[in-house]
Every structure is written in structure tokens, then in C-alpha cells.
Amino acid sequence: MNPKFKVFSDEFTKNPYPAYKNLRETEPVLKMRFPDGQEGWIITRYDDAVEVLKDHRFIKNVSKLFGGSMEHQSIFMHNMLFSDPPDHKRLRGLVQKAFTPQMISGMRGRIQEITNDLLEKAAGKETINLIDDFAFPLPIIVICEILGVPAEDRNKFRIWSNSLIEGSNGEHAAEMFQHMNEFILYLSEWFEKIRKNQGKDLISQLMMAENESDHLTERELFGVVTLLIIAGHETTVNLIGNSILALIEHPEQLGLLQNQPEIIHNAIEETLRFNGPVEFSTSRWASEDLDFKGAAIRRGDLVIVALNSANHDPLQFKDPEIFDITREKSPHLAFGKGIHLCLGAPLARLEGEIAIKSLIQRFPDMKLNISKDQLEWRPGMIVRGVKEIPLLLK
Numbered sequence: 001m002n003p004k005f006k007v008f009s010d011e012f013t014k015n016p017y018p019a020y021k022n023l024r025e026t027e028p029v030l031k032m033r034f035p036d037g038q039e040g041w042i043i044t045r046y047d048d049a050v051e052v053l054k055d056h057r058f059i060k061n062v063s064k065l066f067g068g069s070m071e072h073q074s075i076f077m078h079n080m081l082f083s084d085p086p087d088h089k090r091l092r093g094l095v096q097k098a099f100t101p102q103m104i105s106g107m108r109g110r111i112q113e114i115t116n117d118l119l120e121k122a123a124g125k126e127t128i129n130l131i132d133d134f135a136f137p138l139p140i141i142v143i144c145e146i147l148g149v150p151a152e153d154r155n156k157f158r159i160w161s162n163s164l165i166e167g168s169n170g171e172h173a174a175e176m177f178q179h180m181n182e183f184i185l186y187l188s189e190w191f192e193k194i195r196k197n198q199g200k201d202l203i204s205q206l207m208m209a210e211n212e213s214d215h216l217t218e219r220e221l222f223g224v225v226t227l228l229i230i231a232g233h234e235t236t237v238n239l240i241g242n243s244i245l246a247l248i249e250h251p252e253q254l255g256l257l258q259n260q261p262e263i264i265h266n267a268i269e270e271t272l273r274f275n276g277p278v279e280f281s282t283s284r285w286a287s288e289d290l291d292f293k294g295a296a297i298r299r300g301d302l303v304i305v306a307l308n309s310a311n312h313d314p315l316q317f318k319d320p321e322i323f324d325i326t327r328e329k330s331p332h333l334a335f336g337k338g339i340h341l342c343l344g345a346p347l348a349r350l351e352g353e354i355a356i357k358s359l360i361q362r363f364p365d366m367k368l369n370i371s372k373d374q375l376e377w378r379p380g381m382i383v384r385g386v387k388e389i390p391l392l393l394k
Helices: 010-014 017-026 046-054 087-099 101-105 108-123 130-135 137-147 151-169 173-196 202-208 218-249 251-259 261-274 345-362
Strands: 029-033 039-043 127-129 284-286 290-292 295-297 302-305 390-392
Touching: 039 046, 046 302, 087 101, 087 202, 087 218, 101 345, 108 130, 108 137, 108 345, 127 130, 130 137, 130 218, 130 345, 137 151, 137 202, 137 218, 137 345, 151 173, 151 218, 173 202, 173 218, 202 218, 218 251, 218 261, 218 345, 251 261, 251 345, 261 345
Parallel strands: 039 302
Antiparallel strands: 029 039, 127 390, 284 302, 290 295
16 A cells, blocks of 8 residues: 555645656556545556456456345446446447437537527626536536436436535545435436336337347336436536636637637547546456556455546657647547447537537637636546636636
């Protein structure tokens, strides 16, 4: 263990990249205690990260190691993100038809319409909170429309999602469990309504879905819906927020994008690499004893990849600390790698491109309304983003 490396300290949360640099150079495979009390390994180099993310010896379903079934696990973990083949293929196959390139491309017009509406509401104001007024509403409206969530319930999902995400560091456990129970009760009642009156939304389709005569179980339905709701908006919220922060902090890059809006795709990819919205991979466990880059990892050990550290590895990226939206195609790991590559990545990219391009065109002179040091970064082991981004629009 390395007691000197304090992940999740306030200093680390504000800027983890100096610590990552130190780890890549000194202890790239580090055993440590995580904030929730678990001990495990953190992987910080790019090549090592790719290896872990693609190696079948690092599994997602912990019940395979310690016996029993997944019944004892959180009801939210019964989805493809926490499963291994063949269950993973089955669960992903039931959902991915809603996220095909054709389906995502067909949503461009609706996403632009939502974006325009939000920007129109902001236009009459001198200041806005980018997260509350734009970055959160856009993706939550999109994913709720896909799933069929009533419009009046969208803000409930933000509260529940924040609690689950930020509770990942072991703090506020009682509040998190209360919100989990509220979420489960809501979903149970919602599913019952859908069973009586099925529509064309994704939840109705999942309830009717058949894939080689295989249906989702009740627990799998809970797990899949939870994953889609949380992952379906959290990544995009922080992608938008982190993109705007990076552009404001690098005005020459902002000016370049305003003059050449056609490079918006490059700009999004660079933000994903430079300060990605997902800090760490979800948990994996070693299915056997193995020597990994000189580290004695034992069966049952927890292993987590520091995605944002891997994306700053100078052995993979030239001048990784420089934010450059003209950077050539980036093999970043912001959406993972291997069979667990984020299913919603194309949707997050599309939402990010439309949101950023539209925002900087509508408000070309926007700037932070507070100092960078006053920004409060979200706690937890999953997402990287700030709670609020006050912007002066004019």
C-alpha cells in the first residue's frame, strides 16, 4: 500500500493529473485502499489499462468468485456493465438495437431542437449555471424520451442519479440507500403501468423483447433501465461541462473552433482525452492468481483502471498535457475498451457536438463568472465533472 498517495483528497479531486503522472512513473500498478474501504489495484498506464479492459481474466460478475448468485448484489448491477459472457452478450443484444448508428443519426434533428429551446431560454439572461440550465436538461430529456419517462419525473432521476454516483466514495451511505429505495419503488410502479399500457418506447420494447427466445428477468430490467438512465445522461452532462471549461481556459482553442466549426468532432474527442467525464472504470476482479507487470494480483482482487490517467500517458499521446482540438484521431479510453465499450458513446458524442457547437455560436463571448479555483468538483469514484459552472453570457 502507498499511504502517501491520497486519491480523492480535495487537492486530487480538483486536479488529479500531477498525481497520475507520478504514479505512471513510479507505481503504475498500485495497491491501495479505496474511499469505500475496499482494497484493490489501480492501473494508470495506457498499455496496461487496455490490457486489463480486454483481458477475460479480469471479470465483472464478482459472484463467480465467491459462490452464490447475483441475487445478493445491488438490484442496479444486473446489467451488461456488471456481467460477463454469455450473459453480457445477451443483455447487450437486447438493448443495442436502440443505439444503432442509424437510430442515433435519426435523433440529430430532435437533439438540435432541444438544444435550441434551452439556448433560447438562456438568451434572455445575463448569467446562467451551465449545468442546471443546459448540460443537464439536454441529455436527460433525450434519454427520458427514448425510455418513455414522463417529463414531470425527470428531475427525480437527477437526484437519484447524483446520489448513486456520488455515493460511490462511501460517504452519505444512508442518504444513498434511501434514494435507492425511492428509485426502486418508482421503477416498480412505472413498470406496472407499462405492462398495462405498452407503447413504442424502449422500456415497452424491452418488456416485449425476445432474443433467441430469451427475455429480461425482472432484476435485469431494473438493472438495464438504471444503467441507461444514469449512463445515458451523466456522461453527456460532464462532457458538455468539461468541454466548455477547457475551451474557456484555452481561448485560442475556443476561437479556433468558432472560426472552424467543422472541427467540432475533433474538439469533442480531445475533451474526452484531456479531461474525460468518466474518471475510473467500473470494478473488475481477478479470476485467478496472476503476475501483472510485476504485481502479484491474487484471485478475487479488485482492479480499477484510471481512464483519465491512461489518456495522459506520454507513451501514447504526444504532449498529453496540452489541450489541442486539432490533434489527430485519438485512441483515448474515455468510453472504455473491449466488450464493455460504452454502448451509448455515439449518442454522447452527438449530443456533445450539437451542444458545444450551438452554445459557442450563440454566446461567443461567454466566460466564467467565478474563478476556476471556486469550482466544486463532484466527489465519487465514477464521474469527473463540476457541480455548477456559472457563466457570464454577455
